[in-house]
Amino acid sequence: MSTSRRKFLKWMAAAGAAATVPEKLSAHEHFTGYPDSYGVLHDTTLCIGCRSCEAACNEVNDLPEPDKPFDDLSVLKEKRRTDDKSYTIVNKYDVEEHLRSPVFRKFQCNHCLEPACASACFVGAFTKTPEGAVVYDASVCVGCRYCMIACPFDVPTYEYNKALEPRVMKCTMCHPRLKEGKLPGCVEACPMEALTFGKREDLISIAQERIRKYPDRYVDHIYGIEEMGGTSWIYITGAPYEEIGFRTDLGITPAPEFTSGALAMVPIVVGMWPVLLGGIYAISKRKEQIAKKEKEDEVTRAVNENQAKADENLKNTKEKAQKDQEFAVEKAVKKALEEAEKNKDSGKEES
Amino acid sequence: MSETIHTLQEFMTQTKGVIYLLALGFLVSFTWFWTFLHKKDKD
Amino acid sequence: MAEEEKQVTRHDVEESRSLFTPFNMIAGIFLIVGVILAFKRFTGGLGAVTNLDHNNPWGFWIGFDLLTGVALAAGGYVTAACVEIFGMKKYHAALRPAILTGFLGYSLVVFALLFDVGRPWRLPYPFIVNQGVTSVMFEVGACVALYLTVLFLEFSPAALEWLGMKKVRKLAIRLTMVLTFLGVILSTLHQSSLGAMYLIAPSKLHPLWYSPYLPVFFFVSSIAAGLSMVVFESTLSYKNFRNKMDEEHKKSRNAITIGFGRAASLVLAGYFAIKIFGVALGNHWNLLFTNMGLWFQVEMLGFVLLPCFLYAIGVREKNVKLIRFTAFWTVLGIVLNRFNVSLVAFNWQLPMEARYFPSWMEIGITLFIVTVGLVVFRFIVTRMPIFYEHPEYSTEH
Ligand code: SF4
Ligand code: SF4
Ligand code: SF4
Numbered sequence: 001m002s003t004s005r006r007k008f009l010k011w012m013a014a015a016g017a018a019a020t021v022p023e024k025l026s027a028h029e030h031f032t033g034y035p036d037s038y039g040v041l042h043d044t045t046l047c048i049g050c051r052s053c054e055a056a057c058n059e060v061n062d063l064p065e066p067d068k069p070f071d072d073l074s075v076l077k078e079k080r081r082t083d084d085k086s087y088t089i090v091n092k093y094d095v096e097e098h099l100r101s102p103v104f105r106k107f108q109c110n111h112c113l114e115p116a117c118a119s120a121c122f123v124g125a126f127t128k129t130p131e132g133a134v135v136y137d138a139s140v141c142v143g144c145r146y147c148m149i150a151c152p153f154d155v156p157t158y159e160y161n162k163a164l165e166p167r168v169m170k171c172t173m174c175h176p177r178l179k180e181g182k183l184p185g186c187v188e189a190c191p192m193e194a195l196t197f198g199k200r201e202d203l204i205s206i207a208q209e210r211i212r213k214y215p216d217r218y219v220d221h222i223y224g225i226e227e228m229g230g231t232s233w234i235y236i237t238g239a240p241y242e243e244i245g246f247r248t249d250l251g252i253t254p255a256p257e258f259t260s261g262a263l264a265m266v267p268i269v270v271g272m273w274p275v276l277l278g279g280i281y282a283i284s285k286r287k288e289q290i291a292k293k294e295k296e297d298e299v300t301r302a303v304n305e306n307q308a309k310a311d312e313n314l315k316n317t318k319e320k321a322q323k324d325q326e327f328a329v330e331k332a333v334k335k336a337l338e339e340a341e342k343n344k345d346s347g348k349e350e351s
Numbered sequence: 352m353s354e355t356i357h358t359l360q361e362f363m364t365q366t367k368g369v370i371y372l373l374a375l376g377f378l379v380s381f382t383w384f385w386t387f388l389h390k391k392d393k394d
Numbered sequence: 395m396a397e398e399e400k401q402v403t404r405h406d407v408e409e410s411r412s413l414f415t416p417f418n419m420i421a422g423i424f425l426i427v428g429v430i431l432a433f434k435r436f437t438g439g440l441g442a443v444t445n446l447d448h449n450n451p452w453g454f455w456i457g458f459d460l461l462t463g464v465a466l467a468a469g470g471y472v473t474a475a476c477v478e479i480f481g482m483k484k485y486h487a488a489l490r491p492a493i494l495t496g497f498l499g500y501s502l503v504v505f506a507l508l509f510d511v512g513r514p515w516r517l518p519y520p521f522i523v524n525q526g527v528t529s530v531m532f533e534v535g536a537c538v539a540l541y542l543t544v545l546f547l548e549f550s551p552a553a554l555e556w557l558g559m560k561k562v563r564k565l566a567i568r569l570t571m572v573l574t575f576l577g578v579i580l581s582t583l584h585q586s587s588l589g590a591m592y593l594i595a596p597s598k599l600h601p602l603w604y605s606p607y608l609p610v611f612f613f614v615s616s617i618a619a620g621l622s623m624v625v626f627e628s629t630l631s632y633k634n635f636r637n638k639m640d641e642e643h644k645k646s647r648n649a650i651t652i653g654f655g656r657a658a659s660l661v662l663a664g665y666f667a668i669k670i671f672g673v674a675l676g677n678h679w680n681l682l683f684t685n686m687g688l689w690f691q692v693e694m695l696g697f698v699l700l701p702c703f704l705y706a707i708g709v710r711e712k713n714v715k716l717i718r719f720t721a722f723w724t725v726l727g728i729v730l731n732r733f734n735v736s737l738v739a740f741n742w743q744l745p746m747e748a749r750y751f752p753s754w755m756e757i758g759i760t761l762f763i764v765t766v767g768l769v770v771f772r773f774i775v776t777r778m779p780i781f782y783e784h785p786e787y788s789t790e791h
Contacts, residue, residue, distance in 0.1 A: 031359045083448055114359050120594055122535055123519050124526035128358055140524050143512020145451035146531050150594045157448040158512070160441030166512040229359075250597050256359045259530050262590035262609050263367060266533060266583060270374040273579045274381050277479050281571075284481025360528060367527040371536075378579075382572055 033113040037132035038178065039200035039232035040187060041207055042106050044244065045217055047194035049076050049090055049104035056189030057088045057108075060174060079245075082107060084159045087171040088186060095239040103237065105244045106186070106195070109134060109155045109171035110224060111232035116255030117170075120150035125168075132200065132232040133173035141168060152228055152250050173232070200232055207236050229254025421765050428762020431755050435509055443755040450741060450750035457736035458760055459506035461588055462729050463499055464538070465612070468620030469627065470496020470545055471581035476657075478574040487643040488650045490552060490780045491631060492624050494771070497545040502767045504542065509759055530590045537584035544577045555787060556778040563787075586613035592735060600739035602681055602690045605672040608735075614665045619728040621658040622701075625651050625721035635775050640782035648714050655717035658724060659705035666698045686742060693734060697727030 055070035057063070064085050068075055076092040088108035095103055111134045118126035123140045126147065143166055148156045159166040174184035187195040196203060204225060211218045223241055224234035228250050235246070242248045356362045435443045446453050473492035476482045508514040526532045547569060554563035589612030596604050605611065628647060632639070673679060681687045701724045708716035741749065775781060
């Protein structure tokens with residue numbers, strides 16, 4: 001837990017002191033990894049497939065007994081991979097078209113310079129140490145297994161059969177032993193010097209030197225200098241890499257770069273969505289208000305219109321009534337006059 | 352914090368950490384800012 | 395579960411429901427099997443129930459319970475955005491069921507993760523112990539945790555009305571706008587980040603599915619998923635809980651179906667376009683007629699372009715039946731897409747015998763989780779004001 005505590009504090013300090021961080025914090029910075037960090041060179045042309053490295057690894061890491069003893073070389077025939085009981089395995093490849101003898105290739109964590117596992121882990125359980133080893137801290141691991149998804153070399157394995165405290169299992173480059181000044185278990189055990197431990201820079205020179213000296217023996221490529229941004233374990237071999245279990249299609253992009261673009265969008269969404277959504281909200285709100293206002297206006301207009309109509313009606317009726325009245329009066333007068341006339345006439349006749 | 356950063360991984364740990372904190376801060380302050388901006392509408 | 399009785403009051407329904415309806419029986423079986431499997435999982439480890447191995451660390455649970463679950467629970471933020479932010483008040487009746495489905499959906503996702511991760515009791519570690527900020531999963535985790543809280547608060551008024559706690563409800567209602575904004579922001583982030591999780595593994599995901607656009611693909615398809623789920627869910631609810639719905643809910647049903655169908659059609663059209671742009675971006679045309687490419691075409695033509703057109707026809711002809719069917723079809727398409735990314739196209743370069751296929755027990759636990767969800771859903775909608783407005787608050791909004 002101590003490493004994680006430290007990391008967290010560093011993190012908080014970074015937040016407070018972002019301004020004081022030196023010019024190193026520039027997006028265009030090219031990170032070259034820890035200077036003088038260690039690595040291992042595996043020269044498959046020297047490897048005889050004795051499995052001494054597997055046995056030593058098992059021992060120094062206190063791993064459980066293997067199903068078949070380490071001196072049983074028949075397992076070399078299968079294409080094995082590491083599992084939760086073994087950090088390293090050696091496979092045999094028959095590459096008759098290129099070489100008469102088979103090629104043996106040791107497989108373990110490559111200790112990437114920019115580890116995909118570390119980039120992927122959401123509790124930061126992996127650390128690239130300045131010594132070169134990529135170490136795992138089981139005391140924080142949640143067991144999501146995203147590191148296994150992320151690792152391009154399919155290295156991390158999981159203790160699927162443990163209910164209580166399952167761990168991710170992978171080679172540690174014997175980091176504890178390095179700290180004590182010792183060699184990694186496998187390197188110490190190798191009888192053929194197929195494994196060379198040293199500063200990565202020096203190992204690269206050694207590898208280049210061997211290829212230059214024996215151009216017929218080696219393929220002119222050092223695997224691990226650039227693959228996935230570079231690894232602390234590097235390889236030279238006599239057969240094409242893709243035929244002895246290496247993936248040659250990984251490219252040279254360091255893993256964290258695959259996700260950095262997407263992660264960079266997070267603050268943009270946080271910053272711009274409120275603005276965008278706020279704008280849309282304001283527009284819809286405004287529309288709603290206008291609609292409401294229009295409705296109100298409509299209502300008042302309708303009311304007014306009705307009122308006007310009603311007034312007119314009233315006026316009309318009134319006028320009509322008056323007219324009717326006038327007419328009736330006129331008529332009555334006329335009638336009366338006529339009657340009077342009649343009476344006059346009839347009176348004349350009577351008299 | 353004067354030590355140099357050697358890996359992209361380390362660089363991202365620091366910058367992303369700062370960004371997460373800033374984003375959280377922004378969300379909180381934006382809520383306040385929104386109410387500040389719309390105060391007039393209320394009365 | 396389909397009550398034939400018509401015109402029954404709430405209490406009658408409660409009492410007339412026998413314990414041994416077909417739904418209860420099947421649910422019961424799933425629950426019992428699930429509990430047994432859960433016991434096996436937590437005593438024997440992941441290996442006791444799953445087919446996961448060192449090459450295939452993620453299986454059915456991540457593909458279905460997490461990726462599909464989150465996409466299908468998108469109805470909550472999509473509807474909330476439509477109603478509260480875009481001001482489409484006529485879809486108001488769809489809001490509460492959508493929020494409820496979203497809330498339950500996310501709860502189930504988290505519940506399912508307890509089975510999948512090795513040490514579930516440590517799920518808060520990324521936030522309280524050590525922050526792995528460089529991980530896309532850190533972002534997913536943070537957003538899902540926050541969004542679950544948001545959904546809980548968005549859903550709370552219904553529960554508070556049921557409990558009759560007026561004062562607290564008023565407080566919750568006042569938060570509506572903030573919650574809606576937060577919900578949309580958080581959803582945008584984690585829906586897209588679920589896709590971004592695969593960005594770190596270009597060497598393992600088939601190039602037709604791997605693209606720098608992955609986060610955008612996941613986000614846009616989640617909108618289509620959310621819209622379709624609202625329609626799909628309302629179809630199922632109408633069949634089963636019609637007697638819980640008030641007049642407003644029933645009346646606006648068709649308008650919601652048509653409106654959401656139109657929106658889904660549009661979104662699918664855009665989604666199809668950007669998927670094609672994705673192929674062009676990587677210049678992967680030559681892969682289209684390989685085996686994986688043909689499968690990619692099945693997904694694109696049969697489950698994106700086809701529903702896009704079916705929706706359009708349904709909307710033009712006001713054929714709600716067709717729209718409802720298309721909603722179901724689109725939901726299937728989303729399931730297919732998430733399975734393709736997480737299982738079919740992932741590790742495609744491995745030899746057949748090293749590939750992963752789920753064990754029946756993994757599917758059993760997923761069924762158990764879905765059943766729990768359905769039971770809780772039924773419990774809530776038969777009691778709380780989801781499909782109807784509580785009479786005391788019906789004048790608001
Ligand atoms: S090989 Fe895999 S496990 Fe080892 S450091 Fe690289 S990414 Fe991590
Ligand atoms: S399994 Fe553990 S180490 Fe691997 S990513 Fe998850 S939390 Fe990190
Ligand atoms: S101990 Fe050396 S020679 Fe033997 S298998 Fe391992 S690397 Fe090869």
